[in-house]
Every structure is written in structure tokens, then in C-alpha cells.
Amino acid sequence: MKRFYNRDSSLIFVDKNLKIQTRESKKYNLILSPSLYWTKIERELPIKRVSEVKKLASSLLDGMLPSDGDFLFRVKKLRESEFLIIAFDKNRVKSILDELNIELSTLDSIYFAQNEFDSIENPISINNEDSLINIDGVVQKIPSRYIKAYSTPVKNILNSLSLSKERFSAYDLEDKFIDSKSFYILTTLLSLIVILNLVEYFLYKIEIDRVYQARDKVFQRYNLPATTFQLESIKSKFISIDREQIKLREKLYYLDKTPLLRGEHFKELDLKNAKIDIALKLNRQNRAEAIKNYLIKEFKIDSIRVKDDTLYAKMSI
Amino acid sequence: MNRNSMLIVIFSLAMLLIVLYISKSRLKDTLSINQANLEIVKVEAIELDNLRKKWEAKSSTTIINQIKSPKLTRDERSSKKHILVFESLNPNELNSITNKILNANIKISNFKVNRVSDTNSSLQLEVEI
Numbered sequence: 001m002k003r004f005y006n007r008d009s010s011l012i013f014v015d016k017n018l019k020i021q022t023r024e025s026k027k028y029n030l031i032l033s034p035s036l037y038w039t040k041i042e043r044e045l046p047i048k049r050v051s052e053v054k055k056l057a058s059s060l061l062d063g064m065l066p067s068d069g070d071f072l073f074r075v076k077k078l079r080e081s082e083f084l085i086i087a088f089d090k091n092r093v094k095s096i097l098d099e100l101n102i103e104l105s106t107l108d109s110i111y112f113a114q115n116e117f118d119s120i121e122n123p124i125s126i127n128n129e130d131s132l133i134n135i136d137g138v139v140q141k142i143p144s145r146y147i148k149a150y151s152t153p154v155k156n157i158l159n160s161l162s163l164s165k166e167r168f169s170a171y172d173l174e175d176k177f178i179d180s181k182s183f184y185i186l187t188t189l190l191s192l193i194v195i196l197n198l199v200e201y202f203l204y205k206i207e208i209d210r211v212y213q214a215r216d217k218v219f220q221r222y223n224l225p226a227t228t229f230q231l232e233s234i235k236s237k238f239i240s241i242d243r244e245q246i247k248l249r250e251k252l253y254y255l256d257k258t259p260l261l262r263g264e265h266f267k268e269l270d271l272k273n274a275k276i277d278i279a280l281k282l283n284r285q286n287r288a289e290a291i292k293n294y295l296i297k298e299f300k301i302d303s304i305r306v307k308d309d310t311l312y313a314k315m316s317i
Numbered sequence: 318m319n320r321n322s323m324l325i326v327i328f329s330l331a332m333l334l335i336v337l338y339i340s341k342s343r344l345k346d347t348l349s350i351n352q353a354n355l356e357i358v359k360v361e362a363i364e365l366d367n368l369r370k371k372w373e374a375k376s377s378t379t380i381i382n383q384i385k386s387p388k389l390t391r392d393e394r395s396s397k398k399h400i401l402v403f404e405s406l407n408p409n410e411l412n413s414i415t416n417k418i419l420n421a422n423i424k425i426s427n428f429k430v431n432r433v434s435d436t437n438s439s440l441q442l443e444v445e446i
Contacts, residue, residue: 171320183323190330197337204344211351215358222362231361238368241424245372249419252428271428272443 009108011158015126015141019100020155028102029163031111033126034141036096037088038064039114041137045083050075053083061087076115076166078137086112086166090173107170114139115166117157125151244274251276251317254298258291267310275302280311371422377446380421384442386414398426399444406438418442 013020015033040061047053053060057073065071069089076084088110097104117124117132117139124132131144131151144151178186218224225231248271255269255276261283268279276299282288288306292313295301299315306312381399385392388410391402403414411430418425427443 174320177320178323183327187326187330190327190334194330194334194337197334197341201337201341201344204341204348208344208348208351211348211355215351215355218355218358218362222366224358224362224365231365235361235365235368238365238372241372242368245422245424248425252419265432266430267432269428269430272426 011161011163012102013113013126013154013158014096014100015130016096018127019102020126020158026106027108028106029108029111030097030102031113031116031158032088032093034113034132034139036093037086037112037114039138040064040085041078042083042085043081045081047081047083050077050083053077053085057085057087060085065089072168072172074112074166074168084114084137086114088112094173104170104173107173109163109167109169110173111163111167115164116161120152120157123147123149123151124154124157126154247317248274251298258294261287274317276315276317278311278313278315280313282306282309282311285309372424377423377444380423381444384414384417384421386410388414394446397446399446401442401444403440403442406440407436408438411438411440414440 009027009029011029011031013031013033014036016035018033038061042053042060045053047056053075054073057075058065058071061071061073065087066089070091071087072090074086076086078084093110094104097107113132118134118137120134123144125144126132126141129144130141131147132139132141132154133147134140219226225234252271255266255278258266258280260280263281263283264287265281266278267281268277270277280291282291285306288304288311291311292301292304295304295313295315299317302314302316304311304313377399381401384401386403388403388406389401390404391400393400403410406414415430418428424445425442426445427441429441430438431440432438
């Protein structure tokens with residue numbers, strides 16, 4: 001299947017020290033000449049999948065490739081058990097790009113003459129000396145003097161060429177900050193941590209809802225007011241009653257423990273609105289001072305008087 | 318996948334993770350606060366419930382009925398107050414009724430004892446309902 005290359009990009013045919021370009025542009029697609037890559041057709045491989053052949057590509061091209069290269073491989077299935085393997089040295093291509101003043105950032109994709117020109121029947125002339133020709137399905141570069149037929153200039157073909165999907169991106173030439181395997185491990189780990197956090201997040205949400213429900217139940221069970229302010233107000237009202245009533249009883253018990261002599265007794269005791277009035281029958285008038293000293297320890301005495309052996313006191317709690 | 322796509326994926330996952338972690342931590346804090354609040358509300362509710370039971374009008378009525386004795390000469394009840402008057406009480410009866418009153422959870426607003434003679438006293442009690 002062919003595709004149209006990005007029309008904003010310029011298509012360049014690249015050979016050693018040769019650049020044939022369709023037009024000036026900010027982005028480039030390259031077609032590598034056969035002199036910049038290695039090709040091999042494996043016709044009877046007992047393998048069905050391209051990915052499996054790709055794993056073996058390095059060993060299948062063993063002996064063809066220089067020992068000092070950094071190779072990338074592309075495998076294309078031609079028919080059952082028949083595969084086309086292309087290898088290129090990315091360092092070599094990078095150095096050629098440097099020589100041709102093409103920066104990696106301006107590069108879109110890299111194609112191979114093998115894939116782009118495999119259906120062309122006539123020879124294609126690169127320059128006055130060399131041409132491309134398809135021999136048994138393999139596009140090869142040979143000197144033009146050996147070709148008798150008419151050769152179409154490569155620039156004429158580039159203008160109307162539809163590109164294949166067999167390509168490398170500029171990224172493949174870059175020195176990677178992370179390889180694919182590490183990337184997938186990292187993203188899997190990150191995804192797992194994200195999922196764990198998401199699960200925790202929802203568990204906390206559920207737990208918070210549970211706490212709210214428990215709180216509502218407490219409010220219903222104890223018939224609590226809606227706001228904390230109201231709750232505090234009711235509570236302080238009852239605490240105030242509680243304290244006041246306890247204090248009142250403590251005062252009455254204190255009066256009950258008044259150290260009286262034989263014949264002395266309370267004639268009257270009246271407690272109302274935090275005030276206590278008492279009438280206490282004394283044995284003798286000089287007892288009044290002792291009684292007063294006892295009362296003053298626990299009460300604020302508003303008035304006190306003795307009349308006819310009776311002590312009359314008005315006190316506040 | 319090219320370099321930029323890889324960076325975008327890793328960056329997006331990392332950002333998502335940070336946002337989730339922060340949200341999760343906030344929820345965790347909220348949960349801790351709510352759990353603590355729930356405990357406080359429970360304690361306050363029980364306290365309030367005990368105070369209500371101690372001082373509410375329904376309890377007072379029951380207790381007042383227990384205080385009543387044959388020496389009760391006046392028993393008046395309005396919407397806010399309950400007045401009891403006991404007369405001709407001997408010292409034992411006075412002590413017994415006084416103790417019952419002081420030990421009961423009733424809101425005493427007026428407590429008046431009048432000693433007529435050594436064996437005859439009267440007691441007036443006014444309780445808030």
C-alpha cells in the first residue's frame with residue numbers, strides 16, 4: 001500500500017555525497033540509495049511472523065554487515081515464508097546527513113529505494129554515472145554505462161512518487177533517552193501506581209460517606225439539633241442547671257451540718273432564687289458569732305441580726 | 318512511539334499520579350478529621366442525653382410522685398411549676414422527705430422549712446418542670 005508523503009515536506013533522494021531534492025522546505029523525507037543500506041531476501045524461512053524474523057535479522061545478515069556499525073533492521077513479508085530484510089547503519093546515515101547539512105530535527109521519515117522503486121520497470125538514473133535497476137526484486141545501484149535502456153532521472157520520479165509505509169522515523173536515528181522495553185516497564189509501573197492510588201481514593205471516599213452516615217445516625221438516635229452551635233447551647237443550658245442544682249444541694253447539706261448545741265435548731269429555712277433566709281434559735285446570744293463564722297465560710301451574708309435568742313440571716317449562694 | 322510521545326505519556330502519567338496522590342492525601346486527612354469529629358459528637362451526644370434524662374420534665378414527674386407522702390396537704394401543678402406542701406411532719410418524716418428531695422434529680426426553685434414545734438414542721442417545695 002502506498003501513501004502520499006506530507007506535501008509540506010521536501011522529498012530527497014540521498015546517495016553518498018549526493019542530494020537530489022524536490023524543493024526547499026522546513027521538513028524532509030529521505031529516500032536512501034542502495035549504497036546506504038543492505039538488502040537480503042530470505043525465501044524459505046520456517047517463520048510466519050515479521051516480528052520473529054526481525055529478531056533474527058542481525059544473524060541472518062551476519063557476514064554482510066560491517067562489524068563496527070549500529071544497525072537498524074526493517075523486515076517486509078513478500079509472500080509466505082519469503083521476507084525482505086533491510087539493514088542500515090544509523091551512524092553512517094547520520095554522518096551523511098551532516099555532510100549534506102540536514103539536521104535531524106528537520107527530518108520526518110527515512111525510506112529505502114528498495115521499497116519506493118521496486119515497482120518501476122525502467123532504470124532510474126541518479127546522475128551521469130550511476131543508475132538504479134530492479135534485478136530479481138532487488139533494487140540495485142549499478143554504473144549507467146552497463147544500461148542500454150532509457151533511464152528516467154530520479155528527480156522526475158520523486159515529484160510524482162507515492163511513499164510506502166516501510167520507513168523509519170527521525171526518532172529511530174536519535175540516541176534514545178529510554179528504550180522501548182524500559183518505557184513500557186515504566187509506564188506499566190506508573191499505571192499500576194495510578195490504579196492503586198485511584199482505588200485508595202475511592203476507598204477513602206466510601207469510608208468518608210460511611211462516617212457521615214454514622215454521624216447522621218448519632219444525630220437521629222440522640223435527637224440532636226442540626227448545628228454544633230445549637231448542640232452547644234442546649235448542652236450548656238443543661239450543664240448550667242446541673243451545676244446550679246448541685247451547688248444548691250451542697251449549700252443545704254452545709255446548713256444541715258451547722259454545729260448546733262443542745263436546744264439550738266433552725267426555726268425557718270427559705271431557699272429561693274439563689275437566696276437563703278434562715279431563722280436559727282440560739283442557746284445564748286454570744287453563740288451568734290460562732291454561727292456567723294461558720295456561715296461566712298460558705299455563703300455571702302447579705303444581712304445578719306439577733307433578736308430574742310434567734311439569729312436571722314439573709315444570704316446569697 | 319517517538320521520543321515526544323513517550324515523554325508526553327510519562328509526563329501525563331506522572332502528573333495524574335501527583336494529582337491523585339494529593340487528592341488521596343486530602344481525602345485521608347478529611348477522613349481522619351471526620352472520624353475524630355464523629356467520636357466527639359458521640360461523646361457529646363451521650364453527655365447531652367444523660368443530662369436530658371437527668372433534668373427533663375418527664376423524669377421530674379416520676380420522682381415527685383415518689384416523694385409524695387400522706388402528710389402532703391397541697392399538690393399544685395402548672396405548665397412550669399409543681400408545688401408540694403407537707404405539714405405536721407415529725408423530725409423523722411422531715412428528714413426522710415428532705416433527703417428524698419435533695420437526692421432526687423428535680424429542679425428545686427423554692428425550698429422552705431418551717432418549724433412550728435419540736436414535733437411539728439412544715440415543708441414547701443417548688444419544682445421547675
